Amino acid sequence: MQYISDQEGNTVSVVIPIEEWKVLKQKYKGIEEELDYPEPSKEEIKENIRQGLKELKLIEEGKLKTRPAKEFLNEL
Numbered sequence: 135m136q137y138i139s140d141q142e143g144n145t146v147s148v149v150i151p152i153e154e155w156k157v158l159k160q161k162y163k164g165i166e167e168e169l170d171y172p173e174p175s176k177e178e179i180k181e182n183i184r185q186g187l188k189e190l191k192l193i194e195e196g197k198l199k200t201r202p203a204k205e206f207l208n209e210l
Contacts, residue, residue, distance in 0.1 A: 144193065148203040158207070 135154060138147035150158070159165055174182070192198035 140194070142194070144200055145202065146190075146193075146200065162207075 135151065136149040137145045138149065140146050189198060193200060
């Protein structure tokens, strides 16, 4: 598993190797369906990017905290 960090060392993304993804799919049956959603419109994509940039700015300013991928997966 690879963690992608920002300039301040905060983890912002996780890259999961395909073999580990297969294990996760077996352990958490239905995870793929949970993550599957209809194709967004161009406007939805633009709005999601805007929202992501706003959140990134808040994280960089210390006004919004990130959470580890492990915590996220434990909620599934």
